[in-house]
Amino acid sequence: MHIIEKTLKEIADFVGGEIYGDENEKVFAPSDISKAKKGNISFLISEKYEKYLYESQASCLVTEKGFLNRKKDEVKNLKIKNFIEVENPSLAMIRILSLWEYKIHFPKEAKSLSYISPTAKIGKDVLVFPFCYIGKDVDIGEFSIIMPGTFVGDGSKIGRRVTIFPNVSIYPFCEIGDNSIIHSGAVIGSDGFGYISHFGEIIKIPQVGTVKIGKAVEIGANTCIDRATMTETIVEDDVKIDNLVQVAHNVKIGKGTRIASLTGIAGSSEIGEYCIFGGQVGVVDHVKIGDFAIIAARSAIISDTEGGKILMGEPAMERGKFLRIHSLYLKLPDLYERIKKLEKEVQELKAQKEK
Secondary structure (H helix, E strand, O other): OOOOOEEHHHHHHHHOOEEEOOOOOEEOEEOOOOOOOOOEEEEOOOHHHHHHOOOOOOOEEEEEOOHHHHOHHHHOOOOOOOEEEEOOHHHHHHHHHHOOOOOOOOOHHHHHHOEEOOOOEEOOOOEEOOOOEEOOOOEEOOOOEEOOOOEEOOOOEEOOOOEEOOOOEEOOOOEEOOOOEEOOOOEEEEOOOOEEEEOOEEEEOOOOOEEEEOOOOEEOOOOEEEOOOOOEEEEOOOOEEOOOOEEOOOOEEOOOOEEOOOOEEOOOOEEOOOOEEOOOOEEOOOOEEOOOOEEOOOOEEOOOEOOOOEEEOOOOEEHHHHHHHHHHHHHHHHHHHHHHHHHHHHHHHHHHHHO
């Protein structure tokens, strides 16, 4: 992490917090409370981390309002001497971390090393780094950043304040909404996996649709979102997709949904709004998942599911049913031994009866 110097007063003013201690104390980096040293600012966002208070050497701790009053006896024995109290420590942490977030710098002397089509429309203060390809009729909104090695195909549209990290491929005619982030290696608009068999010949179905990504979407590294066979593959506003996720052709992902790594969503499935997917979830084609569904890691969705449910297992089922079945599964070895014993007793009774 690069070193940035901030006084506690600067930080408290930035998050609207109240300082207890030396407002002129300087901090140089944020740190986890369990590892914080002198010069670090740290955060107490949950009671379960209070066990680290007594060993932490942080120069400042961000806590919720009223903490010092509630813990006034314990605070006397702490190595930490400076505190900033805020209404919501988690939100304050996010804002404070942004002060140390790396800011992208552009090598102005290297502008000529990218190809930008004469018909492309580049908005105000857009940064196109070296070794990018911007195709014909591309439209890039103001303040966006296109980092090295990125390909933007003909007719694509990129909104305002979009950040595209190195080596992203955006195929022709795709759309990226304002304030979105696409991480390295992501592929947007590659062909959907569509084939038919005809008398032993495997024939590729032309994929002539596109991908439409909404506003404030974040797409992780090496994630692939396929273009539709026809019409659009849709990722709505505020969707957050982790690394190494596959979204197939004609899928629709509803607003605010979060999808963890290694999930695969097959073609023409429809995911509702504000769903949560754990890692390694598999979704078969042409199914619908309702709003606010929570899908546990390594679950397999093989049919339509209602919204508002917690689903687990292969195939996925409601959490309560899954836990009951799993409880029985763990007892199978004992049950098997009991059945063998009962079978032996039955055979012995039959033998005695035959005598």
